[in-house]
Amino acid sequence: MTFWQKLKGRTQSPPRVGGxxxxxxxxxxxxxxxxxxxxxxxxxxxxxxxFVIGSFGASAVLIYGAIRSPLAQPRNLIGGHILSALVGVTAFRLFGQEPWLAGALAVSTAIALMHLTSTLHPPGGATALIAVIGGDSVHNLGYGYVWMPTALGAFVMLLVALIINNLPKNRRYPEFWW
Known part of the structure; x- marks a missing residue:
């Protein structure tokens, strides 16, 4: 298969969701x-x-709008954010004098670690990047950024997902825990 054939895609778009x-x-x-x-x-x-970091907006899309996605499950939400925050703070501490390098290392290393730990959660990449580019308010938190806002915020969002996603008969969350 050529490069151009691969760009055509394989399947149709999924159907629209109901009201x-x-x-x-x-x-x-x-x-x-x-x-x-x-x-x-x-x-x-x-x-x-x-406490409201930008990556939580993307997490909301997954855990409230794509609840069956493997990327939206609790292990991915919590693990992906915590690992990525750890990586981001470490990258800033080691390479913060070169933000372009620290940011690239933070995101790419976070992706690799999320793959290795089966916690891939795309907003985690933003969590890692925010640790690098977030400015003094983020940098002053140091590794505290991992626990608050990141871990605590993700747990609050998870609690809401567990309650609200299970109220209607036709919705169920999570698909798996670990």
């Missing part, structure tokens, strides 16, 4: 991100939103 699926995905993502935001704004830091 109720859209509603439940919307509700779950709203409640999950609102829970993380309220926890931060009301109890941690009313001035900033450090």
């Amino acid at each position: 109720w699926e859209i509603f439940w995905s919307w509700l779950a993502s709203f409640l999950g991100l609102a829970a993380v935001g309220i926890l931060h704004f009301k109890y941690l830091d009313p001035q900033g939103m450090m």
